[in-house]
Amino acid sequence: MGWFEERAGLHDTVAVVTGGAGGLGQAVVTDLAANGVRVAVLDADADAAAALGRLAAERGHDVLIEVGDARNPDVLAALFDAVDARWGRLDTLVNVVGGTFRAPFTETNAKGWDAVIRTNLGHVLHACSLAVPRMRAGGRGGSIVNITTIEAHRAAPGFAVYAAAKAAVEQFARTLAVEVAPDGIRVNNVAPDYVPTPNLTRFSHADGALDDPVGVKVAIPMGRVGHVTDVSNSVVFLASALSSYITGSTLHPDGGTSASAGWFNWPGQGWANHAPLEVLRGATEAAR
Template identity: 70%
Template sequence: MGWFAERAGLDGTVALITGGAGGLGEAIALDLAANGVRLAVLDIDGAAAGALRNRLEGQALVHEGDARDPEALGALFAAVDARWGRLDTLVNLVGGTFRAAFTDTTPKGWDALLRTNLLHVLHACSLAVPRMKAGGRGGSIVNVTTIEAHRAAPGFAVYSAAKAAVEQFARSLAVELAPDGIRVNNIAPDYTPTPNMARFAGNGQAGAGVGVTIPMGRAGRVTDVSGCAVFLASGLSAYVTGTTLHPDGGTFASSGWLNWPGSGWSTQPPPSLLTGEAGGDGSEGVEL
């Protein structure tokens, strides 16, 4: 056994992932499986769930269902009990939003956003914690949130509020569960292209200007996020709880400082961009 495998202690453990069959979830599931973790996955996308089931060659429990549905969520936890009789890691990944000014939204929309981004996290944790306590081995709960939980998000006010609530819930729960050796942490990525994000962006321009807005000059990769999930699930993070990892290329750290081509770091666009004089004729302006 190599250094990483020995320190990580993941082989033979059991992880349950909500929304784990596509995009970020698939990357997390495959990276955990590569480290010997036995997986239980719930995903609303039937095609993605089937593809993951085939890829893992029947070595995982992969259910098609909605994590916002208490019965679907409970059924997967029950299946984990029956098959393995233990639970070591919970990854809460399900989320989603739509763009709208707050004054254009309604209580029905607020409820949908809270169910999608907050309430299922509470329910999944309420099912996971007693099982982890009963096992006596501790455990790890990982919530995938977003940078929008840490900064203003005009057009996404309720979504960002729900994600911020998950962050604060995790901090509080981490303190409650620390005596039981159960750790609770968050992962807050920035722009990380996935098929769902591409559909949401619509016009394909969501990643334009990443060299300006993201200090490391590139969009995130799904493995940037899945690597954090493996770390937080493993013994390598045995003394880490109540915190957030930011695989965002430095966006959270920059907090509004942008790297303007030809001008460098500033919180304000260069005069040439404002006057349309970039490149001498305005033809090389920066697109954000």
């Protein structure tokens, strides 16, 4: 056993991952399983769930996959019951489920707000309410990891309710972390920025700026978009004993965008927190 395996202590532990069949979730599941974690997955996408099942079988991973809506408390509870029956323990919960739509707030309505809040905050509350008693009963502590977003930490025009819901998850995690710390249960968040999964690319800028190397270098200090493994690496760390003294925190695998806080690396100009005058003039001419 190597240094990482020995200190991480992940082998033969059990994790529940909500929304774990595609995109970020698939990376989280496969990386946890690669470290010996037995993973239960709940995802509404039947095709993605089937693909994950085939991948797990090819790699010999012990994975339980259920197709269903994690926003439904009864469906979520059934998954946790299945985990009890199959493995009799729970060590890690990863909440991946999320989603939104783009629209100015004044053009949205209560039905849309409720859907966004239910998708991004409600299921996290339900999942944690199911996980914490099981972790306490196990007496081994545990780790809860929520996938949030940089939009929980900055303004997000067109995504006001989504940003509010993700910010609520962050504050909920900090508070829950304090409440359950005496039980050895840790609660943390992972807040990426642009990771071009199929769902996220639907919200790319219409001009494709973040699909262009120059646009990426302007917007992201490290000069590249995120990879799903940038996020899953953070989750594996927070699930493992390597982070045993970290709770109530947020990791930012975002290439430095949260640190830059509105500063951009303009070609030929360098860093500025506004568009260079020549860019503004060019945009004005193009609009005429």
